[in-house]
Amino acid sequence: MNKYRTEREVLCFRLSNFCNLNCLGCLSQSSPKNKHIPIDIERIEAIFERFKYIGVKKISYSGGEPLLVNELNQILEIGHRLGFSQILTTNGTISPRNKISINLLEYLKISLWGDAIFYKKNSNLSLYVQILKTIVDSLSDNFKIGLNIIVTSDLINRIEPFIFNLLKTYPELDNILLQSYLPMSDSDIWALTKQNKEYIADFVTHLNKNCKSNIKFLDLTTMDQYYIVVDEFGDIELQGKYSTNKSIIANLSEISNIDLSRLLNKMWSKKYNSSVFI
Numbered sequence: 132m133n134k135y136r137t138e139r140e141v142l143c144f145r146l147s148n149f150c151n152l153n154c155l156g157c158l159s160q161s162s163p164k165n166k167h168i169p170i171d172i173e174r175i176e177a178i179f180e181r182f183k184y185i186g187v188k189k190i191s192y193s194g195g196e197p198l199l200v201n202e203l204n205q206i207l208e209i210g211h212r213l214g215f216s217q218i219l220t221t222n223g224t225i226s227p228r229n230k231i232s233i234n235l236l237e238y239l240k241i242s243l244w245g246d247a248i249f250y251k252k253n254s255n256l257s258l259y260v261q262i263l264k265t266i267v268d269s270l271s272d273n274f275k276i277g278l279n280i281i282v283t284s285d286l287i288n289r290i291e292p293f294i295f296n297l298l299k300t301y302p303e304l305d306n307i308l309l310q311s312y313l314p315m316s317d318s319d320i321w322a323l324t325k326q327n328k329e330y331i332a333d334f335v336t337h338l339n340k341n342c343k344s345n346i347k348f349l350d351l352t353t354m355d356q357y358y359i360v361v362d363e364f365g366d367i368e369l370q371g372k373y374s375t376n377k378s379i380i381a382n383l384s385e386i387s388n389i390d391l392s393r394l395l396n397k398m399w400s401k402k403y404n405s406s407v408f409i
Contacts, residue, residue, distance in 0.1 A: 147195035189216040207235040223262035277306030283321040
């Protein structure tokens with residue numbers, strides 16, 4: 132028995148906070164103003180080997196926009212070679228066609244924000260069209276596609292018809308995750324109310340029952356989040372985010388295998404009501 136083995140099998144890796152969009156309430160505070168920090172591939176491989184040793188099975192990559200990361204293919208190749216199941220989350224404005232190989236990913240997830248999918252006018256029209264094109268291209272290239280949809284308070288009355296139309300147009304979308312907007316302050320007007328959340332939960336239950344879909348609702352305000360991050364100095368760290376407070380938990384280049392395993396098990400225990408953010 133491996134004494135270093137972790138009790139959970141999924142980790143999220145935020146590759147960068149450089150992005151071509153500047154979305155409201157972005158969890159990683161990504162924007163075009165940030166710079167992509169070069170990633171040390173040898174260090175990534177060493178850290179991935181440690182995660183494999185302690186029992187991690189799946190890595191979920193996000194950003195920023197991961198399709199803008201120069202080292203992305205090298206990282207995916209390492210993960211694939213080590214046997215990890217891999218998920219990549221993109222904002223949908225950049226097609227993965229000719230950028231990444233389908234055999235490297237279990238799922239390609241497109242993260243949709245309200246300003247991109249509902250306000251189809253002016254400057255956002257081209258953004259909306261590009262996201263739809265990415266979905267079409269990816270499905271035609273045989274990628275398994277999932278959607279992450281960030282729900283804010285002003286979208287409550289529009290989310291239901293949008294999902295119905297989406298499933299009618301793209302029945303191949305078999306994995307849709309509705310995520311509550313994570314408020315930036317106690318007075319944030321975009322935050323969901325208790326009634327909003329109950330409505331979404333009931334809607335998801337009804338839709339799954341009647342449409343045989345796979346839709347889930349995740350309330351981020353009730354969860355702690357943990358993820359791997361490349362910081363501004365190129366160090367690879369395990370970080371945590373608790374509501375709007377962020378803290379560095381460990382530098383992965385320095386922590387021992389047994390301490391890393393104990394740390395992950397503590398973070399993921401039911402006692403701490405924690406979850407990996409995917």
